[in-house]
Amino acid sequence: MRGLLAVARREFAAYFATPVAAVFLVIFLVLAGALTFTVGGFFARGQADLIPFFNLVPWLFLFLVPALTMRLWAEERRLGTIELLLTLPLSPWQAVLGKFLAAWAFCAVALLLTFPLVLTVNFLGSPDNGAILAGYVGCLLVAGAYLALGAALSASTRNQVIAFVLAVAACFLFAAAGSPVVSEFLSARLPALAETARALSVAERFAGFARGVIAAKDVVFFASFIGFWLFVNAAVLDHRKAD
Amino acid sequence: MAALIEIEGLTKRFGAFTAVEGVGFSVARGEVVGFLGPNGAGKSTTMRMLAGFMLPSAGTARICGEDVVERPVAAKRHLGFLPEGAPSYPEMEVEDFLAFCARVRGCGREAVARAMALTQLEAVRRQPIETLSKGYKRRVGLAQALLHDPPVLVLDEPTDGLDPNQKHEVRGLIRAMAPEKAIVISTHILEEVAAVCTRAIVIARGRILADDTPAGLVRDGRSLEEVFRALTLPAEAA
Numbered sequence: 001m002r003g004l005l006a007v008a009r010r011e012f013a014a015y016f017a018t019p020v021a022a023v024f025l026v027i028f029l030v031l032a033g034a035l036t037f038t039v040g041g042f043f044a045r046g047q048a049d050l051i052p053f054f055n056l057v058p059w060l061f062l063f064l065v066p067a068l069t070m071r072l073w074a075e076e077r078r079l080g081t082i083e084l085l086l087t088l089p090l091s092p093w094q095a096v097l098g099k100f101l102a103a104w105a106f107c108a109v110a111l112l113l114t115f116p117l118v119l120t121v122n123f124l125g126s127p128d129n130g131a132i133l134a135g136y137v138g139c140l141l142v143a144g145a146y147l148a149l150g151a152a153l154s155a156s157t158r159n160q161v162i163a164f165v166l167a168v169a170a171c172f173l174f175a176a177a178g179s180p181v182v183s184e185f186l187s188a189r190l191p192a193l194a195e196t197a198r199a200l201s202v203a204e205r206f207a208g209f210a211r212g213v214i215a216a217k218d219v220v221f222f223a224s225f226i227g228f229w230l231f232v233n234a235a236v237l238d239h240r241k242a243d
Numbered sequence: 244m245a246a247l248i249e250i251e252g253l254t255k256r257f258g259a260f261t262a263v264e265g266v267g268f269s270v271a272r273g274e275v276v277g278f279l280g281p282n283g284a285g286k287s288t289t290m291r292m293l294a295g296f297m298l299p300s301a302g303t304a305r306i307c308g309e310d311v312v313e314r315p316v317a318a319k320r321h322l323g324f325l326p327e328g329a330p331s332y333p334e335m336e337v338e339d340f341l342a343f344c345a346r347v348r349g350c351g352r353e354a355v356a357r358a359m360a361l362t363q364l365e366a367v368r369r370q371p372i373e374t375l376s377k378g379y380k381r382r383v384g385l386a387q388a389l390l391h392d393p394p395v396l397v398l399d400e401p402t403d404g405l406d407p408n409q410k411h412e413v414r415g416l417i418r419a420m421a422p423e424k425a426i427v428i429s430t431h432i433l434e435e436v437a438a439v440c441t442r443a444i445v446i447a448r449g450r451i452l453a454d455d456t457p458a459g460l461v462r463d464g465r466s467l468e469e470v471f472r473a474l475t476l477p478a479e480a481a
């Protein structure tokens with residue numbers, strides 16, 4: 001536990017010691033703000049809710065979260081600090097979980113900084129703030145899912161560019177698996193797979209949260225998704241620490 | 244009393260290439276073992292396996308009786324390890340970096356202060372590691388290995404890149420710690436072996452060629468350098 005918290009604390013501080021934090025937060029906030037009001041049609045809809053914003057977040061995270069995860073392990077490998085980290089008295093899962101929690105907390109900070117949107121809808125109308133909270137919980141779970149996936153991929157390479165590209169591709173796969181295009185394509189040809197694809201789709205699972213519904217089965221999905229990829233991460237790390 | 248470091252038949256293969264083959268030795272408290280060998284001999288690979296970073300292809304290593312593969316966390320608690328090149332997080336300040344290592348190891352602020360005093364880092368404690376000179380970076384790595392005052396020290400080229408004064412300091416430090424600990428250092432500086440080591444192990448192409456006291460190696464009147472060349476050149480050519 002002590003080791004886990006020490007790793008998480010160091011990682012979290014590292015975001016702010018480098019320009020990573022500033023760049024990430026500024027880009028996220030600018031894009032989230034601008035796209036919510038333009039593409040999302042925040043005003044045009046004439047409804048007091050944050051659905052336009054919530055619909056955007058999984059797609060923004062698709063690019064931004066891999067930018068966070070690409071360095072997690074690939075950079076440790078390139079700098080050689082992985083040799084230091086893994087010869088400290090830490091079990092692999094402590095290191096994996098510590099890094100994951102730091103990145104997740106950082107995403108939570110980014111989401112918290114979108115609070116002006118919440119203030120705006122409350123000023124313009126009387127939204128269901130419970131539903132908004134559910135939407136934020138969903139956003140955090142999507143971030144967690146992408147982070148766990150991206151971190152596992154970062155552990156398998158020493159090249160940050162490869163880690164980034166692989167993570168974007170993999171996140172896209174899980175985001176798009178439930179989209180109408182994929183669903184129609186699959187149900188015409190492989191009906192059995194269409195159901196599986198929808199069930200594994202992060203975007204599909206997130207849709208409920210965006211509407212304000214926290215369903216137990218969706219929470220379980222995200223928890224197992226994250227757990228599975230963290231497990232893969234620890235296994236990859238333990239198996240190919242050095243090469 | 245059982246040796247603090249026990250290595251038996253340690254082997255590491257990278258694909259078809261065997262980097263370390265059947266290396267075995269043990270180190271008791273009070274011994275300082277100098278690990279010598281040409282570039283690519285397998286010194287760092289052996290040390291990495293001992294530190295639990297690389298998994299051995301065969302053989303076992305124990306630190307204070309704890310197997311490094313079976314009980315890695317317990318073994319690492321007794322070990323201070325300086326990896327080759329002394330890697331550390333470049334954006335961190337010296338003191339923060341040491342505080343992080345101390346926190347993982349569960350030792351307090353006073354351990355950080357003590358380690359910085361031993362390696363003379365106080366003057367740069369608030370400096371980001373990436374802005375330090377090579378010798379200072381090496382000292383940060385050394386400080387990290389000494390934090391928890393471990394019974395076993397494995398130092399991969401601890402004096403590489405240090406100025407003559409610092410080399411002298413570090414050798415003095417190793418000699419001063421020696422009676423309490425089992426220490427393995429790798430080095431390319433042969434005088435260092437005579438200066439600090441109680442025993443020298445010469446390795447080439449992954450095999451141990453000699454394991455003797457420095458005085459024993461030069462028994463026949465040759466210099467240590469001549470002995471080193473005589474031992475390793477035929478092995479390299481083979």
Ligand SMILES: Nc1ncnc2c1ncn2[C@@H]1O[C@H](COP(=O)(O)OP(=O)(O)OP(=O)(O)O)[C@@H](O)[C@H]1O
Binds near residue numbers: 281284
């Ligand atoms: N991850 C790896 N994959 C493949 N080969 C490796 C790997 N690590 C080391 N080697 C090879 O193993 C051999 C031993 O390397 P090692 O780093 O142990 O040498 P060394 O004795 O420390 O040399 P030096 O004095 O230059 O530090 C070398 O031939 C090296 O190329």
Ligand SMILES: [Mg+2]
Binds near residue numbers: 286288399
């Ligand atoms: Mg080496």
